[in-house]
Amino acid sequence: MNNDIKAVLVTEDEINKLCKDLGNKIYNDYKDKNPLVIGLLKGCQPFMSDLLKNINCLCEIDYMKVSSYCGTKSTGSITIKKDIDADITGRDVILVDDIVETGYTISCVVQNLMQRGAKSVNICCLLDKPAGRKKDVVIKYPGMCVPDEFVVGYGLDYNEKYRNLNYIGVLKEEVYQK
Ligand code: IMP
Ligand code: MG
Numbered sequence: 001m002n003n004d005i006k007a008v009l010v011t012e013d014e015i016n017k018l019c020k021d022l023g024n025k026i027y028n029d030y031k032d033k034n035p036l037v038i039g040l041l042k043g044c045q046p047f048m049s050d051l052l053k054n055i056n057c058l059c060e061i062d063y064m065k066v067s068s069y070c071g072t073k074s075t076g077s078i079t080i081k082k083d084i085d086a087d088i089t090g091r092d093v094i095l096v097d098d099i100v101e102t103g104y105t106i107s108c109v110v111q112n113l114m115q116r117g118a119k120s121v122n123i124c125c126l127l128d129k130p131a132g133r134k135k136d137v138v139i140k141y142p143g144m145c146v147p148d149e150f151v152v153g154y155g156l157d158y159n160e161k162y163r164n165l166n167y168i169g170v171l172k173e174e175v176y177q178k
Contacts, residue, residue, distance in 0.1 A: 012167050015166075030057065034060065036088060044063075099128070099146070123139045125139055150170070153169050
């Protein structure tokens, strides 16, 4: 698995620091709001659990699964594959995802949650790949920017693999050109 990685982009220590900083910021903004933290499966998984450990106030969690990706390219339309259980009417929502690239996925989800009566929806994502942006998105809690390369690890996959890497790395082109 590690042999398929061209370069390490974010180390485990750097990830821990990002989770701490983002969690503290969210805590400061939401400590009296009982926010609903919604993770987008499956990519949010390790990030969501490390982030939550640093949001030291009352909050609730839920998950949604939407798809917009096929291989290494975003398709531009989403399908809800698993919906949240909670009623989000009047709730302050924090939407957690692994990476924002085109912005299609996250902006469709924000729109969907607002239409369903959320009071506010803010985005927290570990990685931001601005080179691929097609839709304007305000990321209130961004982790770090990454270059225009396909990255895997810490939740991010290529065809469902590499999510279990404890760092984020650039996948060798030859792996997805096979
Ligand atoms: P967007 O609609 O293009 O913003 O797609 C965001 C989603 O695409 C993320 O939640 C990931 O699942 C996936 N994605 C975007 N870039 C990468 C990448 O470099 N590696 C792995 N998945 C990615
Ligand atoms: Mg994703």
